[in-house]
Amino acid sequence: MRILSIFLYEWKHFIRSPFKIVALLLFVVASIYGLYNGADLYKQQSAEIERLNQKAKEDKETTLSYFDNNEKGPEDRPWVDVTTPFWSIWYTPTYHFKAPSPTIVYNIGQTEQYGFYKEINIYSSPYDADMAKEIANPERIQSGTLDFSFVVLFLMPLLLLVLLYNIKGLEAEQGFLPLVFVQTGSKNWWILSRAVFYTLLVLFVLFGVILYGATLTKVFEANNTAFWAILKDITIYLLFWVVIYFLILKYGKNIISNTLQMIGIWLLITFIIPAAIHQWVSIEKPTNLMTDLIDAKRDKTDEIYEMSDEETDKQLFELYPGLKKTEIALDPLYIEEARSDSRVALVNRAMKTTISKIEEENRTKNELISSTYWFSPLTYFQNKLNHSSKTHYDDYQAYRNNIQNLVDKRTKIMIFDIWNNVKVNKRKYLEYNKRIRLSHK
Amino acid sequence: MNSHGAAHFGTYVFKPVNLLNSLDEGVTSVTGNVLRVEGHVQNEIMHSEASQMQAISRFGKLKPSLLLQYIIPLVLIFLAFNSVSNEKQTGRLKLLVLQGAKPLQIVLSKTVSVWLYGILLLTFVLAVYSILMFQSLTLEILLRTGLFFLSYTLYYFIISAITVYFSARWQNATLALTSMLGIWIIWTIFLPNILMSSAEKWHPLPSRNQFQSAMKEDRAKGLDGHNPADERSLALEEMVLKEYGVDDLSELPINFDGMRMQADEEYGNSVWDKHFGNNRKILAKQKQSFQLGGIVNPFISLKNSSMGYMASDNFHHQEFLLQVENYRRVFIKMLNDKQTFGGSKTGNWGWTEDNSFFRSVPDFDYKPTQISSVFSNYLFDLGALMLWSIAVFFLILFGTRKLQIV
Numbered sequence: 001m002r003i004l005s006i007f008l009y010e011w012k013h014f015i016r017s018p019f020k021i022v023a024l025l026l027f028v029v030a031s032i033y034g035l036y037n038g039a040d041l042y043k044q045q046s047a048e049i050e051r052l053n054q055k056a057k058e059d060k061e062t063t064l065s066y067f068d069n070n071e072k073g074p075e076d077r078p079w080v081d082v083t084t085p086f087w088s089i090w091y092t093p094t095y096h097f098k099a100p101s102p103t104i105v106y107n108i109g110q111t112e113q114y115g116f117y118k119e120i121n122i123y124s125s126p127y128d129a130d131m132a133k134e135i136a137n138p139e140r141i142q143s144g145t146l147d148f149s150f151v152v153l154f155l156m157p158l159l160l161l162v163l164l165y166n167i168k169g170l171e172a173e174q175g176f177l178p179l180v181f182v183q184t185g186s187k188n189w190w191i192l193s194r195a196v197f198y199t200l201l202v203l204f205v206l207f208g209v210i211l212y213g214a215t216l217t218k219v220f221e222a223n224n225t226a227f228w229a230i231l232k233d234i235t236i237y238l239l240f241w242v243v244i245y246f247l248i249l250k251y252g253k254n255i256i257s258n259t260l261q262m263i264g265i266w267l268l269i270t271f272i273i274p275a276a277i278h279q280w281v282s283i284e285k286p287t288n289l290m291t292d293l294i295d296a297k298r299d300k301t302d303e304i305y306e307m308s309d310e311e312t313d314k315q316l317f318e319l320y321p322g323l324k325k326t327e328i329a330l331d332p333l334y335i336e337e338a339r340s341d342s343r344v345a346l347v348n349r350a351m352k353t354t355i356s357k358i359e360e361e362n363r364t365k366n367e368l369i370s371s372t373y374w375f376s377p378l379t380y381f382q383n384k385l386n387h388s389s390k391t392h393y394d395d396y397q398a399y400r401n402n403i404q405n406l407v408d409k410r411t412k413i414m415i416f417d418i419w420n421n422v423k424v425n426k427r428k429y430l431e432y433n434k435r436i437r438l439s440h441k
Numbered sequence: 442m443n444s445h446g447a448a449h450f451g452t453y454v455f456k457p458v459n460l461l462n463s464l465d466e467g468v469t470s471v472t473g474n475v476l477r478v479e480g481h482v483q484n485e486i487m488h489s490e491a492s493q494m495q496a497i498s499r500f501g502k503l504k505p506s507l508l509l510q511y512i513i514p515l516v517l518i519f520l521a522f523n524s525v526s527n528e529k530q531t532g533r534l535k536l537l538v539l540q541g542a543k544p545l546q547i548v549l550s551k552t553v554s555v556w557l558y559g560i561l562l563l564t565f566v567l568a569v570y571s572i573l574m575f576q577s578l579t580l581e582i583l584l585r586t587g588l589f590f591l592s593y594t595l596y597y598f599i600i601s602a603i604t605v606y607f608s609a610r611w612q613n614a615t616l617a618l619t620s621m622l623g624i625w626i627i628w629t630i631f632l633p634n635i636l637m638s639s640a641e642k643w644h645p646l647p648s649r650n651q652f653q654s655a656m657k658e659d660r661a662k663g664l665d666g667h668n669p670a671d672e673r674s675l676a677l678e679e680m681v682l683k684e685y686g687v688d689d690l691s692e693l694p695i696n697f698d699g700m701r702m703q704a705d706e707e708y709g710n711s712v713w714d715k716h717f718g719n720n721r722k723i724l725a726k727q728k729q730s731f732q733l734g735g736i737v738n739p740f741i742s743l744k745n746s747s748m749g750y751m752a753s754d755n756f757h758h759q760e761f762l763l764q765v766e767n768y769r770r771v772f773i774k775m776l777n778d779k780q781t782f783g784g785s786k787t788g789n790w791g792w793t794e795d796n797s798f799f800r801s802v803p804d805f806d807y808k809p810t811q812i813s814s815v816f817s818n819y820l821f822d823l824g825a826l827m828l829w830s831i832a833v834f835f836l837i838l839f840g841t842r843k844l845q846i847v
Contacts, residue, residue, distance in 0.1 A: 019619065030631065037638060048648055076668060113471070113492040115649070129477060132485045133492070135646045135720065137727050138468035139637065139748070139755045144499045146634035154499070158626055165619070255615045260519060263622060267515065274498035275507050282502060287490040290475055294453055365494045382496050393495040 006184070006193040014163075014201070023162040024205065030155055031209040034148035038105035039216035045100040045116055052117055056093035060433060063091040067426035085417035086341050088424040089410060092432045094120045096406055098399040101390040102217035103226045106210070107149035109382075109391025112141050114399075122344050122414060124407045125351050126400035127293055127358075148213060149385045152234055153378055154270055156202065157241045161262045163198040164245050167191060169255035191249050199242045206234060229388045237381045273376045277369065285365040288358060296354040304346045312339055315346055320412065326419035334421070342415045348407060355404070359397065366393060410436055444776040444783065444794050445702055451479030452772070454765050454805045456486065459752055460577050461585060464570060465506035467753025476762070478769045478805070480706065480776070483713040486762065505566045506747055509593055510740070511629060513562050514600045518621045521555040521604035523614035530614075535846050544609070544844040548837050552598070552605045559597030563590065585750045585812050588823070592746035595826040599739050600625075602833040609844055628740040636741065640730040644723050656716045663708030664701070677704055690787040697787040699780030706773055713766070721759055728755065735825035742822040742829075749819045752810060756818055760810045768805045775802055 014020055066073055066082050073080030073087060082088050098116040115131045118124065144150060168191055171177040184190040210231055214220055219227050244265055252258035307315075316339070317324050328338045373380040386392035413435060422428065442450070454476045462469055473486035500507055525548060528534040537547060567590060571578065603624070607617040647655070664673040681697060682688065690697050728745075735742035748754035785792035 019623075023623075026631075030635075033635065044648065048650055052650060076665075076671065110491070110496055113489060117650070127488075129484045129487060132473070132487055132649070133489075134649050135652055137637070137641055137646070137724055137755065138472045138758060139728070139731070140641050141471045142468045142501070143633055143637050143744075146631075146638055150499065150634070154630060155626075158630075162619070162623075166615070256523070256618060259615070259618055259622070263515070267512065271498075271500055271507065271511060272503065275500060275503035278498040279502040279504070281494065281497065282490065285494075287474060288488065288493055289455055290488050294475075298450060362493050369495055369497055379497055382499075386496055396492075 003193050003196075006190065007197045010194050010197040014198075020163055023159055024201075027151070027155060027159045028205060028209065030146065030151045031148055031206075032212070034146050034151045035105055035209070035213040035216060037145055038108055038147050038213070041108055041111065042100045042102060042104045042217045045104075045111075049097050049099060049117060052095050052097070056095055059091070059093040063088075063429065064426060067429060082429070083424045085414050085422050085424055088429050089414045089417075089432055089436075090121060092410075092429070092436055094406060094410065094436050096120055096399070096403050098396065101226065102219045102222040103230060103389040104391060105148070105213045105217040105219065106230055107385040107389040107391060108145050108147040109149070109386035109389055110393060110396065111391045112136060112145070114396045116399075118403050120403060120406050120410065122348075122407065122411050124403065125297075125348075125355065126403045127290065127355060131400075148209075149382065149389075152206070152237065153382060153385075156206075156238065157266050157270070160198065160202060160238070160241050160245060161259070161266065163202070164195060164249060165259045165262060166255050167194050167249050169249075169252060169258050173254055188250065192246060195242055195246050195249070199238065202238060203235065206238070207231070210234070226388050226390075230385065233381060233384045233388065237377075240377060269376075270378050274379050277372045277376055277379065281365060281368055284368060285361070288361060290358065292354045292357060293351070296350050300350040300354075301347050304343055304350065309336075309339060312343065312346070316342055316415075319345055319349060320415060322416065323419050326416070327421045328419040338418045341418050345411050345415055348411055352404065362393075362397075406436065442793055442799070443790060444780040444798075445480070445699070445790075447794075447799065448480030448702070448773050448776045451477055452805075453477055454768070456761060457807050459809060460574055460582060461751040462753050463574075464504065464566075464586075464589065465747045465751035465753055466501055466504050467748035467751060468755055468758055469753055470501065472758050476765050478765065478772060480702070480773045481709060483709075483717060483766055483769065505570065506751070509563060509566060510743060510747065513559055514597065514629070515625060516562070517555055517559050517597060517600050518604050518618070518625060520558055521551070521601055522608055522618040522621055524551045524555065524605055525609035526611065526614040526617060527608075529612070529846070538846050544841045544846070545838065548605055548609050548841045548844070551608075552602045552837065555605060556594075556598050556601040559601060560594055563593050563597070581809070581811060585752065588812070588819075589747060589750040592743055592750065592823065592826055595823075595830050596739055596743040599826070599829050599833050602830075602837055606833070606837050606840055609841060612845070628738050632734065632738045633741055633744060636734040636738075637727075637731055640727040643730055644726040646720060646723050652716060652720070656712055659712045659715065660709060663712065664705050667705075674701055674704075677701060693787055695781050695787075696783070696785045696789065696792075697781075698790070699777045699782075699785075702780065703774060703777035706770075706777060710770060717766075724755060724759065732821050732825075735822055739826055739829040742825040745822040746819055746826070749815070749822070750812070756815065757810055760815075761807065764807060765805065772802060 063082060065071075072078075073082050073091070080087050080091075082091055096118050098114070100111070100116070104111065112133055114133055116134070118126075118128070118131060168177065171180050180190060181187050210227075214227060245262055248258055248261045248265070252261065304312075313335075323329055323342075328334050369379065370383075373383075383392060387394070413432065417424075424432075456469075456472070456474045456476070458469065470490045473489040473492075475488045476486045477484045500511070525534065528537070528547075534547065538544065567586060571586075574582075604617065604621045607620055608614065611617050611620075646652075664677065665671040668674060677700070678690065678697065681693070681700060682690070685693055685695075687693055731741060732745055735745070745754065749756065779794060779798060780792075783792075783794060783798075
């Protein structure tokens with residue numbers, strides 16, 4: 001029997017099977033629902049970013065008006081003086097965003113675990129309280145959003161199960177399996193051809209749905225390669241399940257035992273193995289309560305502010321050797337105030353040291369998880385998709401690194417201008433806006 | 442340290458993990474663990490476990506709840522799907538009927554026997570848990586565990602009974618199996634996810650920025666404790682001067698700065714209550730909508746009950762946050778009162794308190810929420826499970842009357 005005949009036969013079998021048609025329709029509905037969930041999140045985050053950009057623009061205009069009107073700052077804050085580098089930089093609005101990738105339509109990933117915008121000042125750190133995730137119902141986050149990747153990773157194997165479960169078993173139970181083998185010549189070829197038919201059917205549906213998803217957030221306009229990477233990963237994941245189910249069908253005896261084996265494997269791969277890994281990782285590397293960060297933020301800060309002037313200068317010059325030659329460094333009259341404003345850089349350095357330890361710990365935790373990929377395909381594919389849709393832990397780590405770089409840059413500019421006794425005017429303020437924004441990727 | 446400096450220095454509260462969480466972790470892994478308690482602001486809980494690593498499992502850790510909610514019902518389906526159809530195919534059903542057994546009795550006894558397997562597995566899990574936690578068991582824990590047990594037994598009855606019923610009604614065991622697997626998928630994977638996402642859309646929470654902007658706006662309408670020139674601050678000053686019968690702040694026997702800080706704090710509290718309270722109301726509405734899903738899906742009722750009785754649902758989480766906020770208010774008021782009445786004068790920011798005062802500030806003492814005070818929140822879930830059980834019983838009662846014996 002030629003492959004085309006097998007496909008035609010299978011097509012007839014499929015359209016006469018309401019159970020399979022309903023399963024496929026449900027899958028399509030769930031996929032579209034998932035895509036809309038992703039698209040909604042993309043739109044919400046984009047709108048929020050737009051709103052914040054607008055706010056930053058308005059804040060900047062307000063500060064510019066102080067220069068235009070020869071004012072020092074807001075009326076109700078008489079201590080503010082925007083002509084000093086400290087207050088001028090304080091009033092330079094800088095937001096850093098983790099802009100959503102249009103491919104988030106396919107996979108929300110770890111997006112809901114983190115914040116996606118941060119207003120930066122010289123006291124900021126990537127682990128500030130305002131880095132908390134968006135306000136959401138924790139019960140919904142715990143049960144997971146039904147995004148497209150959920151449909152693919154969990155429901156697609158089930159759809160495939162429904163489509164394939166009675167291959168060979170039905171013929172065996174009705175007693176005409178030997179006849180089929182006689183007609184087709186090869187048992188494996190016949191099972192494989194039928195499995196391939198359903199694989200192509202699912203692939204065709206997936207491609208259509210993915211293409212539709214691309215129109216919701218203009219995926220092609222933003223990132224063409226991510227689309228193909230996601231399609232490739234999903235295809236490999238589909239083939240992975242087809243191979244497993246094919247082997248079960250090939251060696252299986254009847255429908256019931258095949259179904260039980262298929263659902264058993266599904267349970268093992270999608271539930272039990274990832275859950276067991278999760279449990280193991282949480283025992284091996286328990287949740288960090290961030291006590292080191294708290295200590296750095298409190299005790300270390302106190303220590304820095306209680307340091308002698310000599311020790312403070314020594315550490316400041318060590319951090320910024322260029323400060324030694326500045327105007328203020330040679331002026332004992334003004335150095336006290338400059339020193340006081342500069343201690344924040346030492347606090348920032350202490351925080352960075354602690355943060356690097358925390359991140360190293362998280363890195364080893366992630367390595368531990370990655371080492372389980374070979375026996376936990378679901379974790380592997382989930383994280384692959386997270387990478388493609390820029391919603392992986394690493395993407396948020398990069399976001400945190402950018403925040404830290406912006407804080408470093410802001411602090412350095414401020415300190416050097418204080419020590420160089422810079423008087424800020426409108427032009428200088430605009431330069432601050434430009435310089436700090438230049439590093440804003 | 443100056444007492445207002447101490448208010449800014451603040452303290453940290455760590456969310457405690459209770460004994461019950463080892464059965465059902467609920468929302469614990471996604472809510473964060475650390476909460477900063479300080480003056481002027483009600484912070485949000487930070488540093489969740491899920492934010493510290495890459496993704497692993499969408500269904501959480503391999504906790505008893507994962508086995509009890511997802512795996513054991515499947516085991517029951519596998520045990521029950523051919524329980525009656527197999528008897529039909531082998532002709533034993535006819536024999537049993539000829540010997541005087543009624544179809545209803547057969548179906549019910551099959552249901553009970555499968556159900557007992559579920560109860561046995563459930564009892565085993567709880568027995569192991571009790572042995573491991575024996576020394577910490579309290580009446581409250583036993584009561585909660587008892588309700589947890591009841592919820593699962595009802596759910597297992599529903600699953601066992603429907604599967605046996607399908608097995609009895611349909612000639613084909615495969616059809617019974619695939620139908621039940623379909624129901625299991627829709628109940629446990631599909632509907633909870635869709636309903637929870639929809640509930641969040643029906644009752645939307647504000648975005649963080651909207652939430653913070655609204656609070657900032659409201660906060661700006663009140664007194665600013667750090668700004669003596671603030672209009673409302675001046676009004677308070679005038680009132681206090683009048684009350685003490687003096688003309689100048691320096692003549693006051695107290696420190697007006699502390700009083701102003703507390704007035705600022707109290708205004709802030711009313712703002713937090715309004716906005717955080719509004720969020721809590723929205724979350725409660727979302728929960729109610731989700732609970733209604735129990736009418737079409739008993740798994741939703743089971744999930745709610747399980748987390749609720751194990752004190753790990755959002756309701757208990759919110760209770761914890763409320764306790765922390767109440768503590769924050771007491772803590773900050775103590776510091777402000779000390780600044781006001783502790784002997785310093787207005788404007789004396791260099792005044793410091795000795796360590797004995799700071800040591801006298803009580804630590805946060807979390808009082809676990811008692812089931813008696815929150816039981817009403819889960820009545821609907823328990824009621825839905827009971828109604829489902831009764832409905833399934835009647836389904837068997839009436840559905841097996843016309844049962845085909847061969």
